Structures are given as C-alpha cells and as structure tokens.
Amino acid sequence: MKMPTQLKTFLWFKQGQLDEALDFYAETFKDMQIHSVNRPDPNGSIFTCEFSIYGHEFVGMAVDGGPDFNDSISLSLSCDGQAEVDSLWNALTKDGAAGQCGWCKDKFGLSWQVTPIQMGQHLANPDPEKRAFAMNALRGMTKIVLDELHS
Numbered sequence: 001m002k003m004p005t006q007l008k009t010f011l012w013f014k015q016g017q018l019d020e021a022l023d024f025y026a027e028t029f030k031d032m033q034i035h036s037v038n039r040p041d042p043n044g045s046i047f048t049c050e051f052s053i054y055g056h057e058f059v060g061m062a063v064d065g066g067p068d069f070n071d072s073i074s075l076s077l078s079c080d081g082q083a084e085v086d087s088l089w090n091a092l093t094k095d096g097a098a099g100q101c102g103w104c105k106d107k108f109g110l111s112w113q114v115t116p117i118q119m120g121q122h123l124a125n126p127d128p129e130k131r132a133f134a135m136n137a138l139r140g141m142t143k144i145v146l147d148e149l150h151s
Contacts, residue, residue, distance in 0.1 A: 008050070008057040009075075013108060018046045018062040021108055028091040029053045074103060074111035081116060082146050089114050089143045098142040115144055122149040 013021055026032045031054060038048040049060045054077075079085045089098075092114065095107035102115045122134035134149040141148065 006057065008059050010059045010061070011069075011110070012061050012063050012066045014066040015062050015064045016045050017066075017108060018049060018060050021060065022046070022049060022051065024107070025051070025053060028088065031055075069105075069109040069111065071103075071111050074113050076113045076115065079114060079116050081118065085114055085116050085144060085146075088112075093143075101138055101141060102144045104142075116146055118146055119144060119149065122146075 022034060026034075033052050035050040035052065037046055039046050045062055046060075047062055051058050051060065056075075077088055079088060089104060092106045092112055093104045096105045096109075098104050099111070101113075103111060103113045105111050119134075119138070123131060123138070125131040125134065130151060133151045137148050138144065
C-alpha cells in the first residue's frame with residue numbers, strides 16, 4: 001500500500017526545551033495530541049516527537065545549542081471569537097512577548113498570529129469608511145480586540 005505524501009512543520013528546540021514545549025502546548029491547546037516520542041535515554045529528554053495542534057502536524061527536535069526561532073516564520077491561529085483570542089493570547093504571551101496586529105511569541109520564541117475569524121467582517125465591510133476605520137484600528141493593536149474594530 002502506498003502512503004500519501006504529508007506536509008509537516010519541523011521545529012527545532014534547544015536541548016531540554018522540547019519536553020517543556022510539549023507540556024506547554026498541551027496545556028495551551030486543548031486538542032494537542034502527541035503521536036510519537038523518541039527518547040533515546042529513558043531517563044533523559046525527548047530527542048524527537050511528532051504531535052499535532054488543531055490537526056496541524058509538527059515534528060519537534062531537541063538540538064544541542066539549537067537555533068533561536070525568528071520572525072520569518074509564524075503559525076497562524078484563526079480563533080472563533082474574542083474569548084478564544086483572549087485565552088490563547090494570554091497563554092502564549094504569559095512568558096513570551098506581544099507583537100503588533102495579533103502577532104506574539106511564546107516563551108520559546110516561536111511566533112504566532114492569533115486572529116478572530118470575525119475580524120474579516122470588519123476588514124471586508126462594504127462601507128469604505130468602516131473598512132478604513134477597522135484597518136487603522138488594527139494597525140494600532142497588539143492583541144486583536146473585536147469591539148475596537150467598528151466605529
């Protein structure tokens with residue numbers, strides 16, 4: 001039987017951080033699932049792990065002196081409503097950092113964009129003045145706040 005081609009996001013973590021990252025993501029994302037773990041030393045840290053968040057597949061690897069993440073790649077979370085935006089934003093930025101227009105970094109330096117799907121209604125409003133208001137409001141935000149996108 002031929003296996004279908006799959007696309008997964010591969011993430012390098014600094015040595016010892018993968019275990020912590022998996023715990024953090026399991027706590028932050030209620031549907032996070034771990035599919036496989038490679039721990040060469042039963043008493044040591046995880047070396048590689050396959051996991052998924054909201055059905056998106058990842059492979060994590062712990063590397064001695066691993067590289068830092070940078071802003072050229074980010075993961076986008078389309079959330080349903082302000083409550084979900086607030087929950088995910090607060091968890092990701094707790095020991096991370098807020099950015100602009102919904103972008104933030106978690107405590108491992110991985111960039112995320114946390115956006116409510118309802119934001120599209122404001123940015124695609126048929127009224128050009130309302131659409132411009134929403135776009136200008138968005139540009140001044142860190143965490144996206146739906147109530148601030150309409151005039």
